[in-house]
Amino acid sequence: MTTNPLLERSHLPYQLPDFAALTPEHFREAYEAGAAQQLEALDTLATTTDPATVENVLHVWDTSGDLLSRTAMVFGSVKAADTTPELDDLLEEVAPKLAQHNDAIWLDRRLFDRFTELATRAQAGEVVLDAEDAWLLEDTIRRFTRAGVALDEEGQTRLRELNTRLAELQAAFSRVNREARVAGKVVVTDRAELDGLTDEEVDALATGDGEWTIELVNTTQQPIMTRLHDRGLRRRVYEASIARGLGGEHDTRQMVVDTARARAERASLLGYEHHAALSAESGCAKSTDAVDALMGPLGRASLKQAEADAVTFAERFAQLGQGDDFAAWDWAYVAEIVRGETFAFSDADVEPHLDVAKVLEATYAAAHDLYGITFTERPDLVGHTSEADVYELHNADGSPLGLFLMDFWARPTKDGGAWMTSIVRQNHLTRQLPVVTNNCNYTKGSSAISWDGVITMFHEFGHALHALFADSKYPSKSGTATPRDFVEFPSQVNEHWAWQPDRVLPADLLDKLQAARSFNQGFETLEVMAATLLDQAWHQTPLDALPRSADEVEDFERRALEFWGVASDLVPPRYRSTYFSHIWGGGYAAGYYGYTWAQVMDADAVAWFDENGGGTRENGDHFRRTLLAPGGSLDAMETYRTFRGRDPHVEPLLERLGLEL
Numbered sequence: 001m002t003t004n005p006l007l008e009r010s011h012l013p014y015q016l017p018d019f020a021a022l023t024p025e026h027f028r029e030a031y032e033a034g035a036a037q038q039l040e041a042l043d044t045l046a047t048t049t050d051p052a053t054v055e056n057v058l059h060v061w062d063t064s065g066d067l068l069s070r071t072a073m074v075f076g077s078v079k080a081a082d083t084t085p086e087l088d089d090l091l092e093e094v095a096p097k098l099a100q101h102n103d104a105i106w107l108d109r110r111l112f113d114r115f116t117e118l119a120t121r122a123q124a125g126e127v128v129l130d131a132e133d134a135w136l137l138e139d140t141i142r143r144f145t146r147a148g149v150a151l152d153e154e155g156q157t158r159l160r161e162l163n164t165r166l167a168e169l170q171a172a173f174s175r176v177n178r179e180a181r182v183a184g185k186v187v188v189t190d191r192a193e194l195d196g197l198t199d200e201e202v203d204a205l206a207t208g209d210g211e212w213t214i215e216l217v218n219t220t221q222q223p224i225m226t227r228l229h230d231r232g233l234r235r236r237v238y239e240a241s242i243a244r245g246l247g248g249e250h251d252t253r254q255m256v257v258d259t260a261r262a263r264a265e266r267a268s269l270l271g272y273e274h275h276a277a278l279s280a281e282s283g284c285a286k287s288t289d290a291v292d293a294l295m296g297p298l299g300r301a302s303l304k305q306a307e308a309d310a311v312t313f314a315e316r317f318a319q320l321g322q323g324d325d326f327a328a329w330d331w332a333y334v335a336e337i338v339r340g341e342t343f344a345f346s347d348a349d350v351e352p353h354l355d356v357a358k359v360l361e362a363t364y365a366a367a368h369d370l371y372g373i374t375f376t377e378r379p380d381l382v383g384h385t386s387e388a389d390v391y392e393l394h395n396a397d398g399s400p401l402g403l404f405l406m407d408f409w410a411r412p413t414k415d416g417g418a419w420m421t422s423i424v425r426q427n428h429l430t431r432q433l434p435v436v437t438n439n440c441n442y443t444k445g446s447s448a449i450s451w452d453g454v455i456t457m458f459h460e461f462g463h464a465l466h467a468l469f470a471d472s473k474y475p476s477k478s479g480t481a482t483p484r485d486f487v488e489f490p491s492q493v494n495e496h497w498a499w500q501p502d503r504v505l506p507a508d509l510l511d512k513l514q515a516a517r518s519f520n521q522g523f524e525t526l527e528v529m530a531a532t533l534l535d536q537a538w539h540q541t542p543l544d545a546l547p548r549s550a551d552e553v554e555d556f557e558r559r560a561l562e563f564w565g566v567a568s569d570l571v572p573p574r575y576r577s578t579y580f581s582h583i584w585g586g587g588y589a590a591g592y593y594g595y596t597w598a599q600v601m602d603a604d605a606v607a608w609f610d611e612n613g614g615g616t617r618e619n620g621d622h623f624r625r626t627l628l629a630p631g632g633s634l635d636a637m638e639t640y641r642t643f644r645g646r647d648p649h650v651e652p653l654l655e656r657l658g659l660e661l
């Protein structure tokens, strides 16, 4: 029997796990040992009779899950990039056990009491906390409170009932919403209606018995509508999309109402005004007032631009001879025509510049120019997949920074899209330097990628830098361990460096891309803002003011959109209430704003660079020191203020999108 490499600290450089020696059985064993080890350490924390100190509470707390989190990070990185049936089975086996494990911790009153004892002692001046101690303590007490640890027995019983009910509703919504999407497909019996699609595309829609079907996608807008010349078919596809869940066999309305009501009741049980207040508190926004203050103006500005664009598009539509009543199902179609007429370039013009290896070099070169870091290949080290390249990174002064594992290539065993993971989290408590991965899905042998692919590469490397530059005492707060409405912001800032002249593209091509960037932004921003504010409306409404029955849903939605000034017959929300799976079937309840919130900070941060001389070493070091290095170990908005000197302003994003208040 070989020893389990996960159970002891790796002696490879930077504690890189010995990937070559790992088996599924090692993961199972390490999960079990890790959970047991954590409960044992936390039991000691809870039962120690010595007065609470930073060491016997915070240090014990944050290292208690060392083995468990190491196992989860290694397992997650390997499984996402190159899974096997054994790893899939193992995930299903451990997921419910981990959920129980976490409940056991977050509902343990004894642990909570030790944290509050430490807070009391700190307040009395008996214990001195540094800034990172204070933030970990404050944040952990809030998390315990949100989990319901402070409730009496009756309250905890009701909370568990609501949690169970919400889990059932979430699963039911996901199922019925998926069924409604499938059932909403549009059947075409006359091939002429598919005019505008290529022969291959038409063939792909064929059912084999002389008919064609158009399957719906999640969003209100259906991509195929941009190219269908037949107005009647565009209308049918549109109407099928917006009618999902509104009645009939796949009615989701009562689930929407019941979910909103259960969340509101849970929030009030935990002492919050509504669910959105509870959710905002766990983000960097902190309060729904802050969310409203940034999202409201963006919504109104995008409606104004959409209304102006509607005039232009309606005029162009009238020339097409398809009618003179420009409608919601015509918007994307006409926008595509105007886009083609206004911006005379195509992907084929930029692609010769976008060799995948050169783009990666450009990503590294941008980081070198900004932060002075260097990259050395380490072919002697094995990454999380056999095709990953391992790089060792050094600071400008030659000191070691960490390892970066780059896995470029698509394989059938890999998740879709692109992402970053941590394998080892930097922290001072256990003296570790970071090991970080990036993962893409390029076809091996392909050389050119799209401009979107370039932005993705810079984006994911931005996440990597957030973890690599971490300088935190506590592992649980290191690097990207920041709130959901914050974590995308540093990676979006890194996208900006792809837009520098001659970094990837010559200046003349960049100018054209830049000009095209704000085209149709009235529509694109408005549909996102309408969904964002609809999410807020459902979750900022207290229990007694929420709808009770299914037939109130449409009216609630209409009044909410009117209240926020984002109602438009031409531009419906990106998701309507009845098929908004992010908030009813996924984890984004009252949190859909996070995407836009991060964009506001991104544009405002890029404006800071522009105001201060651009991407210089000095500016890069300022961003690294004030914002990237603290990661989640301080209040995220505090780090923003230290970096920027003030709160984020919405104007730079408006300017980028070509919108005006």
Ligand SMILES: [Zn+2]
Binding pocket: 459, 463, 488, 491
């Ligand atoms: Zn991201």
